[in-house]
Amino acid sequence: MNAVISQLPPLLIVIPLLGALAALLLGKWNRAFAYPISLAMIGFQFAVSLVLMESVMDGDVIHYYLGGWPPPLGIELVIDSFNSFVLVVILALALLTAVWAHKGADLDIVPEKKVSFFVVFQLLITGLCGMAVTGDLFNLYVFLEISSIAAYTLVAAGRNPRSLIAGFNYLILGSIAAGFIVIGIGYLYIATGTLNMGELAVMLPAHYGQTTVYAAFLFMMIGFSIKVAFFPLHLWLPDAYTEAPAAVTILIATATSKVTAYAMLRVIFSVFTLQYVTDSFPVTELILIIAAIAIIAGAVLAIAQDNLKRMLAYSSISQMGYIMFALGVANQAALAGGILHIMAHAVMKGCLFMVAGMIIYRTGFTAIRQLSGLSRRMPVACAAFAIAGASMIGVPPTIGFMSKYYLVLGAVEAGEYLAAAVLLAGSLLAAVYIWQVIEVMYFGDIHDEDLGGGLEAPASMMVPVIILAASCLLLGIFVELPLEVVGPAAAMLLGGG
Amino acid sequence: MIPGILPLLAITIPLAAAALILATGRHMNLRDSVTLGAAASMVIVVLAMLPEILAGGRIGITLIPLLPGGDLALRVDALGMIFGIVASVLWLLNSLYSIGYMRALNEHDQTRFYFCFAIAIAAAIGIAFSANLVTLYVFYEILTLITYPLVVHVGTPEAMQAGRKYLAYLLGGGICLLAATILTYTLTGTTEFIPGGFLAGAGAAALSLQVIFLLYLGGFVKAAWMPFHAWLPAAMVAPTPVSAFLHAVAVVTAGVFGVVRVAGWVYGVDLMADLNLGVLLAVIASFTIITASLFALAQDNLKRRLAYSTVAQLSYILLGVSMLSTAGLIGAVIHIPFHAFQKIALFFCAGAVIVGAGRENISDMKGIGRKMPVTAVMCAAAAAGICGLPPFCGLVSKVYLTIGAVQAGELALLGVIIVSAVLNVAYFFPIIHTMIIARPSDDRALDTVTEAPLIMLVPIILAVTASVAFFFFPATPFLDLAEIAISDMSGAGMP
Numbered sequence: 001m002n003a004v005i006s007q008l009p010p011l012l013i014v015i016p017l018l019g020a021l022a023a024l025l026l027g028k029w030n031r032a033f034a035y036p037i038s039l040a041m042i043g044f045q046f047a048v049s050l051v052l053m054e055s056v057m058d059g060d061v062i063h064y065y066l067g068g069w070p071p072p073l074g075i076e077l078v079i080d081s082f083n084s085f086v087l088v089v090i091l092a093l094a095l096l097t098a099v100w101a102h103k104g105a106d107l108d109i110v111p112e113k114k115v116s117f118f119v120v121f122q123l124l125i126t127g128l129c130g131m132a133v134t135g136d137l138f139n140l141y142v143f144l145e146i147s148s149i150a151a152y153t154l155v156a157a158g159r160n161p162r163s164l165i166a167g168f169n170y171l172i173l174g175s176i177a178a179g180f181i182v183i184g185i186g187y188l189y190i191a192t193g194t195l196n197m198g199e200l201a202v203m204l205p206a207h208y209g210q211t212t213v214y215a216a217f218l219f220m221m222i223g224f225s226i227k228v229a230f231f232p233l234h235l236w237l238p239d240a241y242t243e244a245p246a247a248v249t250i251l252i253a254t255a256t257s258k259v260t261a262y263a264m265l266r267v268i269f270s271v272f273t274l275q276y277v278t279d280s281f282p283v284t285e286l287i288l289i290i291a292a293i294a295i296i297a298g299a300v301l302a303i304a305q306d307n308l309k310r311m312l313a314y315s316s317i318s319q320m321g322y323i324m325f326a327l328g329v330a331n332q333a334a335l336a337g338g339i340l341h342i343m344a345h346a347v348m349k350g351c352l353f354m355v356a357g358m359i360i361y362r363t364g365f366t367a368i369r370q371l372s373g374l375s376r377r378m379p380v381a382c383a384a385f386a387i388a389g390a391s392m393i394g395v396p397p398t399i400g401f402m403s404k405y406y407l408v409l410g411a412v413e414a415g416e417y418l419a420a421a422v423l424l425a426g427s428l429l430a431a432v433y434i435w436q437v438i439e440v441m442y443f444g445d446i447h448d449e450d451l452g453g454g455l456e457a458p459a460s461m462m463v464p465v466i467i468l469a470a471s472c473l474l475l476g477i478f479v480e481l482p483l484e485v486v487g488p489a490a491a492m493l494l495g496g497g
Numbered sequence: 498m499i500p501g502i503l504p505l506l507a508i509t510i511p512l513a514a515a516a517l518i519l520a521t522g523r524h525m526n527l528r529d530s531v532t533l534g535a536a537a538s539m540v541i542v543v544l545a546m547l548p549e550i551l552a553g554g555r556i557g558i559t560l561i562p563l564l565p566g567g568d569l570a571l572r573v574d575a576l577g578m579i580f581g582i583v584a585s586v587l588w589l590l591n592s593l594y595s596i597g598y599m600r601a602l603n604e605h606d607q608t609r610f611y612f613c614f615a616i617a618i619a620a621a622i623g624i625a626f627s628a629n630l631v632t633l634y635v636f637y638e639i640l641t642l643i644t645y646p647l648v649v650h651v652g653t654p655e656a657m658q659a660g661r662k663y664l665a666y667l668l669g670g671g672i673c674l675l676a677a678t679i680l681t682y683t684l685t686g687t688t689e690f691i692p693g694g695f696l697a698g699a700g701a702a703a704l705s706l707q708v709i710f711l712l713y714l715g716g717f718v719k720a721a722w723m724p725f726h727a728w729l730p731a732a733m734v735a736p737t738p739v740s741a742f743l744h745a746v747a748v749v750t751a752g753v754f755g756v757v758r759v760a761g762w763v764y765g766v767d768l769m770a771d772l773n774l775g776v777l778l779a780v781i782a783s784f785t786i787i788t789a790s791l792f793a794l795a796q797d798n799l800k801r802r803l804a805y806s807t808v809a810q811l812s813y814i815l816l817g818v819s820m821l822s823t824a825g826l827i828g829a830v831i832h833i834p835f836h837a838f839q840k841i842a843l844f845f846c847a848g849a850v851i852v853g854a855g856r857e858n859i860s861d862m863k864g865i866g867r868k869m870p871v872t873a874v875m876c877a878a879a880a881a882g883i884c885g886l887p888p889f890c891g892l893v894s895k896v897y898l899t900i901g902a903v904q905a906g907e908l909a910l911l912g913v914i915i916v917s918a919v920l921n922v923a924y925f926f927p928i929i930h931t932m933i934i935a936r937p938s939d940d941r942a943l944d945t946v947t948e949a950p951l952i953m954l955v956p957i958i959l960a961v962t963a964s965v966a967f968f969f970f971p972a973t974p975f976l977d978l979a980e981i982a983i984s985d986m987s988g989a990g991m992p
Contacts, residue, residue, distance in 0.1 A: 333565075393668075395642055396635035397563070405564055408675070412683050420679075424672045431668050439660070443652045477569075480562050 005055050009064045009077040009133050012048050012087075016041040016126045020119050027115030034115040035102060038122040042098050045129060046091040053084035057485060063135070071136070071196035078135035078198070082339070082489035085482075086262045087132050089343045090255040093350050094125045096464035097254065100354055101247035103460050107361050108158040108245035117157055124150035124251065128259040137185050137271065138195045140263060144181070144227070148174050151256055155244040166236075166243035173226055173236040180223030187216035188271075200271045208280040217272060217281060224264040228257060230324055231294030234317045241313035246357030249309060253316055254350040258342050261323050265338075269493040274330060288328025292422040294321030299429035303436070306367050308356045311433055312349065315392065318426060319345045325407055325423060334410025335490035336483065341403035343482060344391065347475065348400055351388035351468035355381050358457040358465070368437055372444030377455040380462060382441050384469035389434035391472040394427040399476040501558025503546050504571040504626045507581065508619050510539045511588075515615035522608035529596050532611050536589040539618070543578075543585040550578045551977055557628060566682035567631025571623075572690070575981035576761075576830065580625035580754045582974070583834045587746040587841055588618045590956040594845055595738040597952035601852045604736060609646060614742065616643045621747035624754065630678040630688035630763070633755065637674060637719075640751060641667040647739040648732045659731040666718055666728035674716025674755075680709050681763065690758060692985035694765025703772055706764075710774050713759045714781070719752025721808045722815060723785040730804040737848030740800055744807045745841035750833060753814040757830060761986035766821050778819035783913040785812035790920035797858045799847045802924060803840070809917065810836050810883065816910060817898050823983055825901025830979040832894035835967060839882040839891055842960035846876035849949035849957065859928055864937035868946040873932040875957045880925040882964050885918055890967035893976070 019041035027034035056062060062079040065071070098121070109117045127147025134140050152174060156167025189195055191212045192203045207213050222233070229237040241249050268277055277284050298318025305311035322345070326338020358381050359365055359374065375382040391400035404427060411420035456462065475482060514535030521527040546556055550573060557572035573581065595614070599607050620643060623636030641664070649660035682688050684699040696706060714722070721729045732743055743749060760769055760778075769775055786809045793805035813836070817829025847857075849872040856862055866873030882889030895914070902910040937943050948954070967975065 390642065395638050397569070402564070405675070405679070408679050409565070409683070412679050420676070424676060428668060428672060431664065435661075435664065439649075439657060442646070443649055443657060443660075445652075477561065477563075479564075 005051060006062055006064065008048050008052055009062060009079055010066060012045055012052075012133060013126055013130050016045055016122060016129070019044075020122050020126065023122065024115065024119045027119070031111070031115055034118045038118040039095075039098050039102075041122055042091065042095050042125055045125065046088075046095045049084065049087040049091045052079050053081075053088050053485065056081055056084050059488060071199060072194040075139050076135035076196055076198070077133045079133060080489075080492060081485050082266070082492060083132045083262065085339070085485045085489055086259060086342065087129065089346050090128055090132070090258055091125070093254040093346050094128075094251060096350065096467060097247060097250045097354075100250065100357070100461050100464045103458050104247045104354075104357055104361060105245065107357065108160065108163070108247075110159065113157065117154070120150050120153050120157075121247075121251065123147075124154060125255065128255055131259050131263055135197050136195055137188065137197055137200065137267075140267075141178070141182055141185055144260070144263065145178055147256060147259070148178065148227075151248075151252055154248040155240050155252070157248065158243065158245040160243060162239075163243040163245065166239040170236045170240045177223040177226035180219045180226070184216040184218075184220030184223065187212050187219065191216065197266070197271050201273055204272065204276070208276060214281060217276075220267055221264075221283075224260065224267070227260045228264060228320055228323075229317055230320055231290065231297055231317055234298075234320075237317060238310055238313045241316065242307060242310040246353070246360060250350055250353045250357065253312075253353055254346040257316065257320065258346050261320065261342060265327060265493065268327065274494055278330065284328050284330050286328075287324055288416065288419055291321045291324035291328050292419055294318065294324065295422060295426035296429065299426055299433060302433040303429065305433075306369060308359070308366060308368050308371070308437065309353070311368065311437070312352050312356060315430070315433060316345075316349060318430070319349070319392075321426070322403070322407060322423070325419065326410070329407070329410045329414050329416060329419070330494070331410050331414050332487075332490055332494060333406050333413055335493060336486050337403045337406025337408075337410055339486045339489055340399075340406060340479075340482060343475070343486075344399040344403045347468055347471050348388040348391040348398075351384055351465055351472065352392070354461070354465045354468065355385040355388075358461050361461070362455040362457055363451060368440060370447075371437065371440050373441075373446035374444075375442045376446065377451070378457070380456055381465060384465045385441065386438055387469040388472050389438060391476070392434055393431045397476045398472050399479065400472070402476050402479045501556055501571070503542055504556055504573050505558055505560070507539060507542045507585070507622050507626065508571070510535050510542065511615040511619040511622070515612050515619070518608060518611045518615060525607070528608060528611060532592045532596075532615065533589075535615065536585070536592045539585045539622075540589050543581045543622075546573055547578065547582075547974060550575055551974060551981070553981060559628075563635075564631050566686065567629045567678075567688045569632055569635065570628040571626040571632070572628035573626050574692075575978040575985065576754075576757065577625045577627075579830060579834055579975060579978050579982070580750060581622060583745075583750060583837045584618060584621040584625060584747055587741075587837060587960075590841065590959055591738055591741055591746055594741070594848070594953050594956040597950050598736065598738050598848050598852060601950060601953070602736075604650070606650070610650060610736075613643050613646045617647070617742065617747060621751060624751045627690075629690060630681060633758070634671070634674055634678050637716075637751065637755070638671050640748065641671060644739075644743070644748060647742070648735045650736055650739065651734060653734070656734045659734045662731045663728045666725060670716050670718035670725075673712045673718075677709050677712035677716055680705075680712070684709075690762035692762060694761065694763050694768055694986075696764050697768040706768070707772050707774065710759075710764065710772070710777075713763075714756070717752045717755040717759075719748055720756055720811050720815065721749055721752065722781050722812055723788055723808065726785070726789065726808045729808060730801055733798070733800045733804050737800070737844055737851060740804075741841045741844040741848070744804070744844060745837040749807060749811055750837060753811050753833060756815060757818055757826075757833075760818050761826070761982075766826075766986065770821050775819045775821045778815050779907070779910060782812040782816035782819055783910065785809065786816065786913055786917045787920070790917055790924065793924040794920065797860055799850065799857060799859050799862070799928070800844070802859065802928070803843050803847060806843075806883065806921075806924065807840060809920075810840070813894070813898060813917075816913065817901060820898075820901040820905040820907065820910065822901050822904045824897050824904050826983045826986075827976070827979045828894050828897030828901050830982055831897065831971070831975050834975045835890040835894045835964065836883070838960050838964045838967065839879045839889065842875060842879035842957055842964070843883070845953065845957045845960065846872050846879065849953050852953065853949040854946040859931055862928075862931050863935040864932075864943060865946060866933040867937070868943045869948045871954050872949060872957070875961050877929040877933060878961050879964070880929055882961075884921040884925055888965055888968045890964045890971060893968060893971045
């Protein structure tokens with residue numbers, strides 16, 4: 001392993017943390033400094049994540065001991081195919097969101113607060129990077145809390161007073177979840193005396209039958225289920241997504257939810273291992289059932305919404321069901337589909353929320369029925385919405401179709417025909433909630449003539465949207481590229497790595 | 498030349514045309530020339546492949562690896578060629594006609610219309626030339642979505658309602674097709690079309706193969722078999738060129754094409770017979786033929802009557818497949834192009850009446866032939882063709898189907914064909930009578946009526962001429978292609 005590359009994992013966290021401090025201090029001096037520094041830091045992280053993914057693609061794993069202390073004494077950072085993939089995905093999305101937010105933040109953030117907004121924004125991303133790279137369970141909890149507290153703050157940062165209530169609601173439920181997770185981690189420590197994930201995976205099998213371990217598992221599962229908004233523990237999500245500043249909604253819906261899902265999969269497969277959840281404590285069947293309910297319930301609730309952002313929020317609950325579905329089936333094809341869906345959903349939901357934000361930016365419209373005839377005023381944005389929407393439905397050859405295909409394939413291979421049928425039915429329901437928007441946008445009449453035409457958003461918002469919409473298509477057509485990483489990642493998780 | 502470049506070109510030409518149509522949308526004449534130019538060059542590209550296919554060859558190309566069990570791959574064979582010729586030639590006719598129709602009625606959003614049309618044709622060609630189930634499914638879904646804006650083109654609440662119905666049926670069908678594809682892949686590890694089928698060796702239980710076939714049938718709801726036909730009459734709110742596109746060029750054709758493909762290249766005739774799937778298809782097809790013909794009798798709106806006629810005629814193709822005999826299968830396969838040429842002429846006539854007289858109901862068309870002689874005569878000719886009268890190609894496929902029924906020893910099927918022939922006459926001849934023989938209700942009734950513009954009449958005449966030509970020369974090329982296709986797929990021992 002190249003000496004420079006092996007030093008990169010801690011730099012991924014440390015340099016942006018220092019950068020955030022610099023942005024804050026320089027921003028106090030002159031507001032114009034904060035945004036470029038934040039953007040540069042996220043760009044740096046994205047570049048690092050690409051280098052890391054490239055270097056572990058052939059199956060290598062990078063281990064880094066903080067301060068040179070090997071576990072169990074010290075904290076270990078681990079880079080493998082799974083988390084390097086997640087890092088690239090969320091950092092790409094974070095970078096595009098940051099570009100989008102250059103103009104998009106004006107929508108909800110008063111100018112005096114923009115410095116602190118971008119600093120917290122960057123702290124959130126850094127917390128997420130920490131969650132992704134750490135090989136230590138307690139360290140995972142610490143980074144989870146860093147990113148969560150940043151997220152609570154950001155949700156509440158909007159001008160809209162309701163964002164404060166949504167943020168507070170999110171804070172309460174998120175803290176309860178954090179409590180559950182830390183209790184679970186404590187139990188594992190009691191049982192084994194270590195917090196290193198790799199060591200836990202080796203030592204836990206001897207303790208599989210213990211009540212302490214069962215309790216640890218349940219506490220952590222419930223905690224993570226709240227954090228990822230796994231139905232029916234999703235209650236914080238619709239308000240948070242709807243009322244948060246537009247840029248924050250995009251970041252939370254794409255990066256935060258995906259890293260949390262990553263952490264959940266990591267804990268289940270790399271700490272408890274597949275054998276535990278299928279043999280010792282068979283919960284996969286239960287997870288599959290709840291996931292199926294989540295897919296349907298989220299989609300049905302989405303259909304009932306009139307507010308565009310809230311509709312997309314319920315759609316996220318449904319889509320999180322897809323990722324949990326992979327966990328419930330737990331075979332190679334399904335897990336590859338689930339990991340692929342982490343990327344697919346980030347890309348398409350990012351695009352949809354960006355368009356929703358651009359519509360508010362230009363017209364102030366939040367309700368779906370107000371969007372009548374919008375395609376004539378914002379043709380590019382609406383076309384992007386249509387493409388990302390098609391991906392959400394799972395129309396080939398979009399990326400949303402590819403992940404759905406693997407999920408169904410996995411379910412069929414596992415003999416879970418009913419679950420496969422539910423998943424397919426879910427995509428029909430997705431067609432309903434996406435289509436009711438597209439119908440209005442493209443075939444409705446323009447109601448308020450005085451708004452005029454030519455409302456396309458500025459280029460700095462448009463470019464990320466176009467990139468994401470194009471990615472929905474290109475990543476689907478050239479799905480071999482992500483699969484080169486996703487396939488081994490799924491195999492590694494199943495092997496308990 | 499790189500082998501396989503031609504099928505790829507056949508798909509990329511309309512796609513490139515779609516991009517050009519968007520780019521030239523402001524200049525009407527330029528935009529419409531793009532459509533015509535693309536359609537003409539596509540006909541040339543497709544026909545350029547004909548000699549090799551007629552010689553028994555296949556042209557294949559693998560584009561990109563897409564999914565386990567199915568790369569995105571094209572392979573042109575005789576069956577695909579039939580659909581390919583139908584889609585490309587009729588697109589050319591339809592484009593000429595559309596330009597006349599859309600300009601005469603001064604329709605809105607014409608750029609969107611031609612853009613969607615071009616992509617839809619690319620999807621149809623993709624279906625025709627797909628080498629495996631995954632590729633077929635990909636293009637099938639694209640075809641569903643891209644035709645939606647065409648169906649709801651007028652944008653009225655009624656059209657939106659019809660559009661929702663259209664999407665619900667066809668996307669629901671798509672889900673069934675996807676499920677069937679995945680199940681087929683898990684059973685066999687492949688989805689590649691193989692003449693004679695590949696499911697027989699999978700060692701799967703008969704019941705599961707039957708269930709999968711039902712899923713396929715559900716998937717090919719584009720074939721509008723009853724009771725899942727309601728989307729097709731509802732889609733009649735679309736502009737007439739779109740109706741022609743749905744009924745003749747691509748959409749329903751894709752449905753029946755899919756059934757033939759799955760029956761012959763996934764299941765195989767022997768397996769179909771073993772699983773009693775022929776009986777199932779025969780029941781569905783017979784029921785659809787008789788019921789849809791009765792429904793057609795009751796319609797006063799010309800386009801709706803034609804829609805039910807399509808539902809019935811498509812089931813002739815399913816009926817031919819259900820016989821699982823050589824003649825039946827050949828009849829089924831050649832009925833695809835022959836019906837398409839005749840039905841497109843009928844829809845063009847219905848559109849010509851809308852443009853020339855502004856009328857849609859048959860009861861309002863009394864004596865209209867006095868002012869629109871070309872349209873009325875061509876309409877009569879095409880109707881006679883669908884009824885199976887000489888000298889039109891509809892007779893050829895019906896003769897094969899009749900022979901097939903006799904060969905299969907199924908007198909019940911013969912009965913269906915005869916009853917249906919009577920019903921065909923019963924719902925088509927009143928149209929001819931009303932248009933040509935009946936007197937106008939009063940002297941002033943025809944004052945506003947004029948013949949449709951020449952650019953619309955030319956495609957009508959060409960389509961009718963073609964159906965006459967196919968009667969005299971059925972072998973060029975459709976019957977020859979059908980025979981190659983059937984000999985490809987049929988194992989030994991088929992009656």
